[in-house]
Amino acid sequence: MKHHKQSWQKLVATARAYRDPREAAAPYGFAVRVASQASVGRAAGTWGLLEKFALRGLIAACTFSLVAIAFGYSTASGEHDDEVASNDIVGEILNLS
């Protein structure tokens, strides 16, 4: 274990002496590309938020519409029943006469 530790320490000490010769400055056009993508991302983020709320609004509107249609149908069908009932009453009156 001790020998391994010494070998590893010797190896990393040698590796630390290595200096990366590559350029550390941003390549030409990199900053422009990243800045424009970031601004597009920010805009998309704002639209994404709007889309999220719009989608929720749409779901709520659809739910209300379905509820309204369901109630409207039952009310309408209820009215129709009354109409049928009143027709029957007329028929009954006619029959009576």
Added chain:
Amino acid sequence: MQIMADETFDLAGCLNRVRQQDQSASRALVEHLYPLVIRIVRARLPRRVAEEDLAQDIFLKMFTRLAQYQGVVPFSHWVSRIAVTTCIDQLRAQQRRPELRWADLSASQAEVLDNVLTDARDETPSDALAAHELVHKLLGQLSPADQTVIRMLDLEQKTIAEISQFTGWGQSMIKVRAFRARRKLQKLFQTLKETEKS
């Protein structure tokens, strides 16, 4: 560190302008931070990933999360943390490397390893590149988190507290990871020695 030396750069003012969607300030911030980010990326670059692509991902994350920066830690530390965690995520996304064997080493890497294993001679500066590549190969055999801990401890000579700051991991967790990683490295050395003999 270059970013520390560049004292003329008005970071606070630049950040304020970036928050107000100023494109030129965003460009200036990227150019200012690039040396810091690329140094982290190059030290941890996963296989088959272009360093510019990874640097771009890091900067885009930085801009997305800028509203979360409270100024509690220096901005360069906050960006370094994003860079380190992005590199770890990229390494995790990769498949595990096949087992490293003596035959996988180049002639110069094998010579450096032979020297450190046998204490044959002191290393020369010309061995630095081979040693650097060899260390990367050996660390590549460890899990991304273990690689990060050993790289920061032994290559970058950071303290446990600094590693905790850069990664967000607890200090005891870092110590445990370092201990386990060293054991794995020991096994790797043994395996390499055995494959050399065979």
